[in-house]
Amino acid sequence: MTAVTGYEPALRAPSAELGRPRVGHIDFLNCLPLFWGLARTGSLLDLDLHRDSPERLSDALVAGELDISPISVMEYLRHADDLVVLPDIAVGADGPVMSCLLLSKVPLEELDGVPLARTTSSRTTVRLAELLLTESIGVKPEYFDCPPDLPTMMAGAPAAVVIGDAALRASLQQADTFGFQVYDLAEMWREWTGLPFVFAVFAARREFVAEHPELVREVHSGFLKSRELFLDEIDVVCRKAARWAKFDVETLKRYYLSALDFDLGERQLAGLREFARRVGGADAGFAPDLRIHLLETGRTS
Numbered sequence: 001m002t003a004v005t006g007y008e009p010a011l012r013a014p015s016a017e018l019g020r021p022r023v024g025h026i027d028f029l030n031c032l033p034l035f036w037g038l039a040r041t042g043s044l045l046d047l048d049l050h051r052d053s054p055e056r057l058s059d060a061l062v063a064g065e066l067d068i069s070p071i072s073v074m075e076y077l078r079h080a081d082d083l084v085v086l087p088d089i090a091v092g093a094d095g096p097v098m099s100c101l102l103l104s105k106v107p108l109e110e111l112d113g114v115p116l117a118r119t120t121s122s123r124t125t126v127r128l129a130e131l132l133l134t135e136s137i138g139v140k141p142e143y144f145d146c147p148p149d150l151p152t153m154m155a156g157a158p159a160a161v162v163i164g165d166a167a168l169r170a171s172l173q174q175a176d177t178f179g180f181q182v183y184d185l186a187e188m189w190r191e192w193t194g195l196p197f198v199f200a201v202f203a204a205r206r207e208f209v210a211e212h213p214e215l216v217r218e219v220h221s222g223f224l225k226s227r228e229l230f231l232d233e234i235d236v237v238c239r240k241a242a243r244w245a246k247f248d249v250e251t252l253k254r255y256y257l258s259a260l261d262f263d264l265g266e267r268q269l270a271g272l273r274e275f276a277r278r279v280g281g282a283d284a285g286f287a288p289d290l291r292i293h294l295l296e297t298g299r300t301s
């Protein structure tokens with residue numbers, strides 16, 4: 001157990017001139033571990049935290065409105081030269097993820113030419129679904145973008161791609177109502193390639209790292225400590241979250257301990273590179289063998 005005794009400044013206060021770093025936070029259950037830890041250690045007070053959906057955070061980081069943020073992997077890949085990836089932390093899965101899903105009322109082989117609703121909150125899962133459907137299943141649905149409201153999505157199509165809390169709700173609570181089968185896209189990727197899948201990385205803007213390398217390292221280590229503290233206190237966090245999240249304690253624990261993979265090590269990087277290799281090219285806006293700039297050692301890979 002990591003002892004937390006009141007406020008322990010985990011991050012050195014940035015200079016008044018600089019202000020606090022502008023840090024993004026995904027407003028889904030998948031990032032609750034970080035939020036919990038940042039609040040418990042007091043690091044939250046040293047950050048100007050912006051809670052939002054993944055696609056809006058991705059755009060804000062790219063536009064320079066945030067300094068450090070989780071970013072959807074497709075957007076990261078498109079802007080990899082402007083960003084530095086924080087190692088050892090990501091939002092991914094090495095097997096079923098539970099919250100990045102393809103829902104379909106018909107067998108996947110029958111989705112050729114059929115409307116398929118894609119959530120507007122995703123940039124990566126929707127691309128992964130398209131990749132798997134095209135190259136693994138061999139079908140090309142008629143994709144259209146739709147806000148993440150399941151009744152609206154399923155009213156216009158027999159199939160949909162959803163992520164986050166909406167996806168958890170869809171598979172755990174709404175499958176019978178709508179009569180769809182649930183296909184876990186991280187599990188399909190794992191079966192297809194043998195690799196983990198990374199949905200979002202944490203990245204800092206390159207010029208921000210150049211100007212404030214120590215601060216970025218401190219935010220990074222604050223994230224790692226938060227994740228550790230969350231794991232130490234998982235029972236209490238899941239009990240508290242179950243009061244408002246509409247999922248029971250065991251489901252939440254399964255989601256955090258068995259489904260989500262918060263690591264970014266060699267295996268996860270191999271999965272990330274494999275995805276880039278398969279979807280990269282002129283249309284995607286990045287090269288299949290692009291360089292990934294990682295924080296700290298300055299190494300590129």
Ligand SMILES: C=C(O[C@@H]1C=C(C(=O)O)C=C[C@H]1O)C(=O)O
Nearest residue numbers: 054072099122123124125164199
């Ligand atoms: C595991 C998840 O990972 C996410 C999926 C994303 C995407 O598809 O673009 C972006 C950020 C993450 O929130 C999830 O949202 O459920």
